[in-house]
Amino acid sequence: MIITKKMGVLVVASCLMLLTAACGGSTPTGSSTAAPTTNAGATTAPAAPAAAKKISLGFAQVGAESGWRTANTKSVQDSAKEAGFDLKFSDAQQKQENQIKAIRTYIQQKVDVIAFSPVVESGWDTVLKEAKDAKIPVILTDRAVDSKDTSLYVTFIGSDFVEEGKKAGKWVADKYKDAKEDVNIVELQGTTGSAPANDRKAGFAEEIKGNAHLKVIASQTGDFTRAKGKEVMQAFLKAHKDIDVLYAHNDDMALGAIQAIEAAGLKPGQDITIISVDAVKDGMTAASEGKINFIVECNPLLGPQLMQAVNDVIAGKQIEKRIVTKEGVFTSEDAKKVLADRQY
Numbered sequence: 001m002i003i004t005k006k007m008g009v010l011v012v013a014s015c016l017m018l019l020t021a022a023c024g025g026s027t028p029t030g031s032s033t034a035a036p037t038t039n040a041g042a043t044t045a046p047a048a049p050a051a052a053k054k055i056s057l058g059f060a061q062v063g064a065e066s067g068w069r070t071a072n073t074k075s076v077q078d079s080a081k082e083a084g085f086d087l088k089f090s091d092a093q094q095k096q097e098n099q100i101k102a103i104r105t106y107i108q109q110k111v112d113v114i115a116f117s118p119v120v121e122s123g124w125d126t127v128l129k130e131a132k133d134a135k136i137p138v139i140l141t142d143r144a145v146d147s148k149d150t151s152l153y154v155t156f157i158g159s160d161f162v163e164e165g166k167k168a169g170k171w172v173a174d175k176y177k178d179a180k181e182d183v184n185i186v187e188l189q190g191t192t193g194s195a196p197a198n199d200r201k202a203g204f205a206e207e208i209k210g211n212a213h214l215k216v217i218a219s220q221t222g223d224f225t226r227a228k229g230k231e232v233m234q235a236f237l238k239a240h241k242d243i244d245v246l247y248a249h250n251d252d253m254a255l256g257a258i259q260a261i262e263a264a265g266l267k268p269g270q271d272i273t274i275i276s277v278d279a280v281k282d283g284m285t286a287a288s289e290g291k292i293n294f295i296v297e298c299n300p301l302l303g304p305q306l307m308q309a310v311n312d313v314i315a316g317k318q319i320e321k322r323i324v325t326k327e328g329v330f331t332s333e334d335a336k337k338v339l340a341d342r343q344y
Protein backbone atom coordinates (compact mmCIF):
# COMPACT_ATOMS: atom_id res chain seq x y z
CA MET A 1 0.00 0.00 0.00
CA ILE A 2 2.80 2.44 0.96
CA ILE A 3 4.77 1.53 -2.08
CA THR A 4 1.79 1.91 -4.36
CA LYS A 5 1.04 5.39 -3.01
CA LYS A 6 4.67 6.49 -3.24
CA MET A 7 5.08 5.03 -6.68
CA GLY A 8 2.11 7.17 -7.64
CA VAL A 9 4.03 10.24 -6.49
CA LEU A 10 6.93 9.20 -8.67
CA VAL A 11 4.77 8.59 -11.71
CA VAL A 12 3.08 12.00 -11.37
CA ALA A 13 6.45 13.70 -10.81
CA SER A 14 7.98 11.91 -13.80
CA CYS A 15 5.07 12.86 -16.07
CA LEU A 16 5.39 16.48 -15.05
CA MET A 17 9.15 16.39 -15.62
CA LEU A 18 8.59 14.99 -19.11
CA LEU A 19 5.99 17.64 -19.80
CA THR A 20 8.40 20.32 -18.59
CA ALA A 21 11.23 18.98 -20.73
CA ALA A 22 8.91 18.95 -23.72
CA CYS A 23 8.10 22.59 -23.04
CA GLY A 24 11.79 23.49 -22.82
CA GLY A 25 11.74 24.28 -19.09
CA SER A 26 13.80 22.70 -16.33
CA THR A 27 12.81 21.01 -13.10
CA PRO A 28 13.55 23.05 -10.00
CA THR A 29 15.83 21.44 -7.48
CA GLY A 30 16.41 22.09 -3.81
CA SER A 31 13.72 24.68 -3.22
CA SER A 32 10.76 23.79 -1.07
CA THR A 33 8.75 26.57 -2.69
CA ALA A 34 9.22 24.89 -6.06
CA ALA A 35 10.24 28.17 -7.72
CA PRO A 36 10.91 27.19 -11.29
CA THR A 37 14.23 27.87 -12.95
CA THR A 38 14.03 29.24 -16.48
CA ASN A 39 16.08 28.86 -19.64
CA ALA A 40 17.99 31.89 -20.85
CA GLY A 41 15.63 34.25 -22.58
CA ALA A 42 12.47 32.87 -21.03
CA THR A 43 10.42 35.57 -19.39
CA THR A 44 7.67 33.59 -17.77
CA ALA A 45 8.01 30.57 -15.61
CA PRO A 46 6.40 27.39 -16.92
CA ALA A 47 3.46 26.38 -14.77
CA ALA A 48 4.04 22.64 -14.71
CA PRO A 49 7.20 22.47 -12.56
CA ALA A 50 5.63 24.63 -9.87
CA ALA A 51 2.83 22.10 -9.62
CA ALA A 52 5.14 19.07 -9.58
CA LYS A 53 4.98 17.29 -6.27
CA LYS A 54 8.40 16.97 -4.77
CA ILE A 55 9.26 14.08 -2.52
CA SER A 56 8.90 15.37 1.03
CA LEU A 57 11.36 14.18 3.66
CA GLY A 58 10.94 14.97 7.36
CA PHE A 59 14.29 14.80 9.15
CA ALA A 60 14.44 14.95 12.96
CA GLN A 61 18.03 15.74 13.87
CA VAL A 62 19.53 15.09 17.34
CA GLY A 63 20.87 18.61 17.87
CA ALA A 64 24.01 20.63 17.26
CA GLU A 65 26.15 19.17 20.03
CA SER A 66 29.37 18.59 18.12
CA GLY A 67 31.44 19.32 15.02
CA TRP A 68 30.39 15.90 13.76
CA ARG A 69 26.72 16.84 14.06
CA THR A 70 27.25 20.13 12.21
CA ALA A 71 28.89 18.24 9.33
CA ASN A 72 26.10 15.65 9.36
CA THR A 73 23.38 18.31 9.21
CA LYS A 74 25.10 20.03 6.30
CA SER A 75 25.45 16.74 4.47
CA VAL A 76 21.72 15.98 4.87
CA GLN A 77 20.63 19.49 3.84
CA ASP A 78 22.99 19.71 0.85
CA SER A 79 22.10 16.24 -0.41
CA ALA A 80 18.35 16.84 -0.05
CA LYS A 81 18.72 20.02 -2.05
CA GLU A 82 20.71 18.23 -4.71
CA ALA A 83 18.11 15.46 -4.88
CA GLY A 84 15.35 18.04 -5.29
CA PHE A 85 13.49 16.93 -2.16
CA ASP A 86 11.29 19.10 0.00
CA LEU A 87 13.25 18.74 3.26
CA LYS A 88 11.52 19.52 6.54
CA PHE A 89 14.28 19.73 9.12
CA SER A 90 14.10 19.99 12.91
CA ASP A 91 16.75 20.20 15.63
CA ALA A 92 15.75 18.38 18.85
CA GLN A 93 18.44 19.95 21.03
CA GLN A 94 19.43 16.51 22.33
CA LYS A 95 15.94 15.89 23.78
CA GLN A 96 13.97 12.78 22.90
CA GLU A 97 10.61 14.48 23.54
CA ASN A 98 11.48 17.11 20.91
CA GLN A 99 12.31 14.42 18.37
CA ILE A 100 9.05 12.61 19.08
CA LYS A 101 7.13 15.89 18.65
CA ALA A 102 8.88 16.53 15.33
CA ILE A 103 8.10 13.02 14.06
CA ARG A 104 4.42 13.48 15.01
CA THR A 105 4.38 16.78 13.10
CA TYR A 106 5.81 15.04 10.03
CA ILE A 107 3.11 12.37 10.33
CA GLN A 108 0.42 15.07 10.46
CA GLN A 109 1.99 16.76 7.45
CA LYS A 110 1.82 13.43 5.60
CA VAL A 111 5.42 13.58 4.40
CA ASP A 112 6.53 10.82 2.04
CA VAL A 113 9.41 9.58 4.22
CA ILE A 114 10.62 10.30 7.77
CA ALA A 115 14.29 9.98 8.70
CA PHE A 116 15.84 10.58 12.07
CA SER A 117 18.91 10.04 14.16
CA PRO A 118 17.57 8.84 17.52
CA VAL A 119 19.14 10.68 20.44
CA VAL A 120 18.82 7.59 22.68
CA GLU A 121 18.15 3.95 21.84
CA SER A 122 14.97 3.24 23.82
CA GLY A 123 11.43 4.56 23.86
CA TRP A 124 10.57 4.82 20.16
CA ASP A 125 8.04 2.05 19.62
CA THR A 126 4.89 4.14 20.09
CA VAL A 127 5.81 6.92 17.68
CA LEU A 128 7.28 4.48 15.15
CA LYS A 129 4.01 2.54 15.29
CA GLU A 130 2.14 5.79 14.60
CA ALA A 131 4.28 6.35 11.49
CA LYS A 132 3.72 2.77 10.37
CA ASP A 133 -0.06 3.12 10.84
CA ALA A 134 0.09 6.30 8.74
CA LYS A 135 1.98 4.26 6.09
CA ILE A 136 4.99 6.56 6.21
CA PRO A 137 8.30 4.69 5.89
CA VAL A 138 10.96 5.56 8.49
CA ILE A 139 14.72 5.48 7.87
CA LEU A 140 17.16 5.56 10.79
CA THR A 141 20.39 7.40 10.19
CA ASP A 142 23.54 7.52 12.34
CA ARG A 143 22.05 6.02 15.52
CA ALA A 144 20.00 2.88 16.16
CA VAL A 145 16.87 2.16 18.21
CA ASP A 146 16.46 -0.93 20.39
CA SER A 147 12.95 -1.76 19.13
CA LYS A 148 12.38 -5.50 18.88
CA ASP A 149 9.97 -4.95 15.99
CA THR A 150 12.30 -4.16 13.12
CA SER A 151 9.35 -3.69 10.75
CA LEU A 152 8.95 -0.24 12.38
CA TYR A 153 11.76 1.10 10.20
CA VAL A 154 12.95 0.39 6.68
CA THR A 155 16.69 0.56 7.16
CA PHE A 156 19.42 1.86 9.44
CA ILE A 157 22.26 3.75 7.73
CA GLY A 158 25.29 4.53 9.85
CA SER A 159 28.50 3.48 11.55
CA ASP A 160 29.23 0.34 13.51
CA PHE A 161 29.81 1.96 16.91
CA VAL A 162 30.89 -1.28 18.61
CA GLU A 163 33.58 -1.63 15.96
CA GLU A 164 34.68 1.97 16.60
CA GLY A 165 35.06 1.22 20.32
CA LYS A 166 36.99 -1.93 19.46
CA LYS A 167 39.40 -0.03 17.22
CA ALA A 168 40.09 2.40 20.08
CA GLY A 169 40.51 -0.44 22.60
CA LYS A 170 42.75 -2.45 20.30
CA TRP A 171 45.10 0.51 19.86
CA VAL A 172 45.35 0.94 23.65
CA ALA A 173 45.83 -2.80 24.20
CA ASP A 174 48.65 -2.83 21.61
CA LYS A 175 50.34 0.27 23.00
CA TYR A 176 50.39 -1.09 26.55
CA LYS A 177 50.83 -4.80 25.80
CA ASP A 178 54.13 -4.93 27.72
CA ALA A 179 52.98 -2.79 30.66
CA LYS A 180 54.32 -4.04 33.99
CA GLU A 181 52.23 -1.64 36.05
CA ASP A 182 48.63 -0.52 36.01
CA VAL A 183 47.59 1.87 33.25
CA ASN A 184 44.90 4.19 34.57
CA ILE A 185 42.26 5.03 31.99
CA VAL A 186 39.51 7.63 32.28
CA GLU A 187 36.58 7.54 29.90
CA LEU A 188 34.39 10.40 28.68
CA GLN A 189 31.16 8.80 27.53
CA GLY A 190 28.75 10.24 24.99
CA THR A 191 25.12 11.05 25.74
CA THR A 192 23.73 8.60 28.29
CA GLY A 193 21.56 5.95 26.65
CA SER A 194 22.68 6.80 23.11
CA ALA A 195 23.81 4.03 20.78
CA PRO A 196 27.31 5.49 20.23
CA ALA A 197 27.89 5.85 23.98
CA ASN A 198 26.66 2.33 24.77
CA ASP A 199 28.47 0.68 21.89
CA ARG A 200 31.77 2.58 22.01
CA LYS A 201 32.02 1.76 25.71
CA ALA A 202 31.25 -1.92 25.13
CA GLY A 203 33.63 -2.30 22.17
CA PHE A 204 36.50 -0.65 24.04
CA ALA A 205 35.95 -2.76 27.19
CA GLU A 206 35.93 -5.92 25.08
CA GLU A 207 39.36 -5.19 23.61
CA ILE A 208 41.14 -4.19 26.82
CA LYS A 209 39.72 -6.89 29.06
CA GLY A 210 42.54 -9.33 28.24
CA ASN A 211 45.14 -7.16 30.01
CA ALA A 212 44.55 -6.84 33.76
CA HIS A 213 46.85 -3.79 33.89
CA LEU A 214 44.43 -1.76 31.75
CA LYS A 215 42.07 -0.25 34.30
CA VAL A 216 39.19 2.14 33.64
CA ILE A 217 39.34 4.09 36.91
CA ALA A 218 36.59 6.61 36.06
CA SER A 219 33.89 6.81 33.40
CA GLN A 220 31.32 9.56 33.09
CA THR A 221 29.18 11.23 30.47
CA GLY A 222 30.32 14.43 28.80
CA ASP A 223 27.18 14.49 26.61
CA PHE A 224 29.30 14.68 23.42
CA THR A 225 29.98 18.40 24.03
CA ARG A 226 33.21 20.32 24.41
CA ALA A 227 32.01 22.20 27.50
CA LYS A 228 30.98 19.03 29.34
CA GLY A 229 34.15 17.24 28.26
CA LYS A 230 36.20 20.01 29.86
CA GLU A 231 34.11 20.06 33.03
CA VAL A 232 34.23 16.30 33.58
CA MET A 233 37.96 16.11 32.81
CA GLN A 234 38.59 18.83 35.41
CA ALA A 235 36.78 16.65 37.95
CA PHE A 236 38.75 13.56 36.87
CA LEU A 237 42.04 15.44 37.26
CA LYS A 238 41.05 16.62 40.72
CA ALA A 239 40.04 13.15 41.87
CA HIS A 240 42.91 11.19 40.27
CA LYS A 241 46.55 12.29 40.25
CA ASP A 242 47.73 9.39 38.12
CA ILE A 243 45.74 9.36 34.87
CA ASP A 244 47.65 7.70 32.01
CA VAL A 245 45.02 7.50 29.27
CA LEU A 246 41.87 9.39 28.27
CA TYR A 247 39.37 7.63 26.01
CA ALA A 248 36.80 10.16 24.76
CA HIS A 249 33.77 8.95 22.79
CA ASN A 250 34.10 11.94 20.46
CA ASP A 251 36.54 14.65 19.39
CA ASP A 252 34.61 17.51 20.95
CA MET A 253 34.83 16.02 24.44
CA ALA A 254 38.53 15.26 23.87
CA LEU A 255 39.09 18.89 22.81
CA GLY A 256 37.33 20.16 25.95
CA ALA A 257 39.40 17.74 28.05
CA ILE A 258 42.60 18.99 26.40
CA GLN A 259 41.80 22.48 27.69
CA ALA A 260 41.40 21.07 31.22
CA ILE A 261 44.63 19.05 30.93
CA GLU A 262 46.61 22.08 29.75
CA ALA A 263 45.09 24.25 32.48
CA ALA A 264 46.32 21.66 34.99
CA GLY A 265 49.88 22.15 33.66
CA LEU A 266 50.03 18.81 31.85
CA LYS A 267 50.84 18.02 28.22
CA PRO A 268 47.98 16.33 26.31
CA GLY A 269 49.26 13.48 24.16
CA GLN A 270 52.40 13.15 26.31
CA ASP A 271 51.54 13.18 30.01
CA ILE A 272 48.14 11.73 29.16
CA THR A 273 47.63 9.58 26.06
CA ILE A 274 44.41 10.58 24.30
CA ILE A 275 42.17 8.50 22.06
CA SER A 276 38.95 9.82 20.55
CA VAL A 277 36.33 9.10 17.90
CA ASP A 278 35.05 11.13 14.90
CA ALA A 279 38.09 12.60 13.07
CA VAL A 280 36.47 15.99 12.45
CA LYS A 281 38.78 18.81 11.39
CA ASP A 282 39.37 20.21 14.91
CA GLY A 283 40.10 16.74 16.24
CA MET A 284 42.47 16.00 13.37
CA THR A 285 44.21 19.34 13.93
CA ALA A 286 44.80 18.41 17.58
CA ALA A 287 46.04 14.99 16.43
CA SER A 288 48.44 16.57 13.92
CA GLU A 289 49.81 18.66 16.81
CA GLY A 290 50.33 15.50 18.85
CA LYS A 291 47.66 16.39 21.42
CA ILE A 292 45.44 13.47 20.42
CA ASN A 293 47.35 10.24 19.83
CA PHE A 294 44.77 8.18 17.97
CA ILE A 295 41.41 8.91 16.36
CA VAL A 296 38.85 6.41 15.15
CA GLU A 297 36.88 7.81 12.23
CA CYS A 298 33.09 8.17 12.33
CA ASN A 299 31.85 9.49 9.00
CA PRO A 300 29.10 12.16 9.24
CA LEU A 301 28.55 12.48 5.48
CA LEU A 302 25.46 10.29 5.41
CA GLY A 303 23.32 12.59 3.25
CA PRO A 304 23.94 10.99 -0.17
CA GLN A 305 23.23 7.47 1.14
CA LEU A 306 20.08 8.72 2.85
CA MET A 307 18.72 10.37 -0.30
CA GLN A 308 19.48 7.24 -2.30
CA ALA A 309 17.56 5.18 0.26
CA VAL A 310 14.61 7.61 0.13
CA ASN A 311 14.48 7.32 -3.65
CA ASP A 312 14.68 3.53 -3.44
CA VAL A 313 11.92 3.31 -0.84
CA ILE A 314 9.65 5.56 -2.88
CA ALA A 315 10.38 3.50 -5.99
CA GLY A 316 9.42 0.35 -4.09
CA LYS A 317 12.90 -1.17 -4.35
CA GLN A 318 14.13 -3.70 -1.82
CA ILE A 319 16.78 -2.08 0.35
CA GLU A 320 19.27 -3.50 2.84
CA LYS A 321 18.04 -3.46 6.45
CA ARG A 322 21.47 -2.29 7.60
CA ILE A 323 23.82 -0.04 5.61
CA VAL A 324 27.19 0.30 7.36
CA THR A 325 29.46 3.28 6.74
CA LYS A 326 33.11 2.55 5.89
CA GLU A 327 35.64 4.25 8.19
CA GLY A 328 39.35 4.37 9.01
CA VAL A 329 41.68 5.29 11.89
CA PHE A 330 44.36 7.99 12.26
CA THR A 331 47.53 8.31 14.30
CA SER A 332 49.09 11.78 14.75
CA GLU A 333 51.31 11.09 11.74
CA ASP A 334 48.35 10.08 9.57
CA ALA A 335 46.45 13.20 10.67
CA LYS A 336 49.32 15.44 9.52
CA LYS A 337 49.18 13.88 6.06
CA VAL A 338 45.44 14.15 5.45
CA LEU A 339 44.49 17.29 7.39
CA ALA A 340 44.61 19.70 4.45
CA ASP A 341 42.13 17.60 2.45
CA ARG A 342 39.71 16.95 5.28
CA GLN A 343 36.19 17.93 4.19
CA TYR A 344 34.68 18.40 7.66
Ligand code: AHR
Pocket residue numbers: 065066067068069142143196224249250251252277278298
Ligand atom coordinates in the same frame (compact mmCIF):
# COMPACT_ATOMS: atom_id res chain seq x y z
O1 AHR B 1 26.09 9.63 16.72
C1 AHR B 1 27.33 10.06 16.31
C2 AHR B 1 27.97 10.84 17.42
O2 AHR B 1 27.15 11.93 17.77
C3 AHR B 1 29.31 11.47 17.10
O3 AHR B 1 30.38 10.64 17.34
C4 AHR B 1 29.31 12.60 18.06
O4 AHR B 1 30.31 13.53 17.85
C5 AHR B 1 27.94 13.10 17.83
O5 AHR B 1 27.52 14.07 18.66
